[in-house]
Amino acid sequence: MGLFDFARNIGKKIFGKEEEAPAALTQHINEDNPGVNGLQVEVKDGVATLTGQAQSAEALEKAVLMAGNAMGIQEVKADGMTITDGSQVGGDDEFYVIVKGDTLWKIAEDAYGNGAKYTKIVEVNREVIKDADKIFPGQKIRIPKNI
Numbered sequence: 525m526g527l528f529d530f531a532r533n534i535g536k537k538i539f540g541k542e543e544e545a546p547a548a549l550t551q552h553i554n555e556d557n558p559g560v561n562g563l564q565v566e567v568k569d570g571v572a573t574l575t576g577q578a579q580s581a582e583a584l585e586k587a588v589l590m591a592g593n594a595m596g597i598q599e600v601k602a603d604g605m606t607i608t609d610g611s612q613v614g615g616d617d618e619f620y621v622i623v624k625g626d627t628l629w630k631i632a633e634d635a636y637g638n639g640a641k642y643t644k645i646v647e648v649n650r651e652v653i654k655d656a657d658k659i660f661p662g663q664k665i666r667i668p669k670n671i
Contacts, residue, residue, distance in 0.1 A: 528592070530662075532598035533595065534595065534661065536593060542568075542570075545597075546567050548594075549590075550564070553565075558586035559582070560577065561576060562577055563575070565591065572601070575605060577607075578608070579608055581613045584613060587602075590652060592664060618667040620635075626659065627642075628653075631667070632644070635667050643656075644671045645666075645668070648666050649665045652664075
């Protein structure tokens with residue numbers, strides 16, 4: 525599963541019918557705007573297509589994760605997004621899909637050798653993880669390497 529692939533039947537319920545998805549996803553991303561301007565979202569057959577301008581690769585990655593972690597979305601296409609600062613997607617971060625039994629402490633322990641560093645994971649995923657005690661299998665998050 526790459527950055528832009530997601531589990532379609534898992535995630536936060538943001539919309540009911542697919543025709544509601546573009547407006548619902550646009551609103552969802554804009555509420556916690558990770559640094560995206562002129563965002564437009566189209567959804568067809570579980571594939572969300574994002575267009576607009578991201579201030580950085582990190583902002584684009586966050587928008588993709590916000591859209592992809594919505595129930596009903598199995599893939600996010602962001603070819604129509606431009607990155608204004610010239611950074612590249614997937615730079616120093618890894619992407620991790622939460623599995624049953626995971627905790628953020630355990631994920632931080634595996635990634636950094638220190639479970640207490642889970643707060644950094646929460647910090648960089650604040651648009652996706654609203655409550656550190658409420659993560660779910662299938663959810664995709666960023667694991668920063670430079671902490």
